[in-house]
Amino acid sequence: MNPYLELARPLNCAMAAVGVVIGEILAGAHLSVQAVLAPIVAAIVCAGGNAINDYFDAEVDAVNRPERPIPSGRVSRKAAKRFALACFASGVFLSIFINSWCFIIAAVNSILLYAYSWKLKGTPLIGNAVISYLVGSCFLFGAAVGTRPAAAVWLFVLAFLANLVREILKDVEDVEGDAKAGLKTLPIVAGEKTALNVASVFSIALAVLTPFPYLDGVVSARYLYLACPAAAMIVAGALGARYGIFGAREGQRLTKLGMILGLAAFLVALA
Incomplete structure (x- = not known):
């Protein structure tokens, strides 16, 4: 597998996209450019979150998961961070073409994904609350495209x-x-x-x-x-x-x- 694709964790990204689609269905969204773009944006932002997690976990992964792209030497830490930031920036930029609520959610989630991997992971209850919000926010992101x-x-x-x-x-x-x-x-x-x-x-x-x-x-x-x-x-x-x-x-x-x-x-x- 391409090391950058491995950094992104395609299965996790697909699950985020499915969550958005479910939110769209529940909110009565009609087929449109915005409805198609929303799950793509969610997958891109999710990819950034997964990559930045590998960036901050590089030392731990060197012991526990040496086959991951960074500890195996297939991707440098600097390149992984650039990839993550590019995903965040791309996702937030594309969300502008959906609507203002999706832009806000994409921007907030990008910040939280970075902060979670950097400082919040493993903090009492706060880290749990952040990751729980991020999981549930896929439904909110999809709901923002619908009418109900x-x-x-x-x-x-x-x-x-x-x-x-x-x-x-x-x-x-x-x-x-x-x-x-x-x-x-x-x-x-x-x-x-x-x-x-x-x-x-x-x-x-x-x-x-x-x-x-x-x-x-x-x-x-x-x-x-x-x-x-x-x-x-x-x-x-x-x-x-x-x-x-x-x-x-x-x-x-x-x-x-x-x-x-x-x-x-x-x-x-x-x-």
């Missing part, structure tokens, strides 16, 4: 909370390795029990908010048939890990399944 963004905005809120729960559980799972790497994640700073309590609170908040897209009239009752079990899976993942029924690894996997089911709930409700 309410459903996608609700999806963003619920996706943010679900991903926040999963990120905290992942930090608990990775606590040993993160401590050796000098990271200051929530379970390292506040303890695993506190981190699991926080994850449980966010999961319950998600469960409380789950019916609101239906109550707000933006989705049909079909949404509840999948959304309620999805919320239950996410709560079970957090509480199960909190009370030692299973480990954090199993909890975050259950949360991930709940997230997939929750996404399906929105799509089924609009079918």
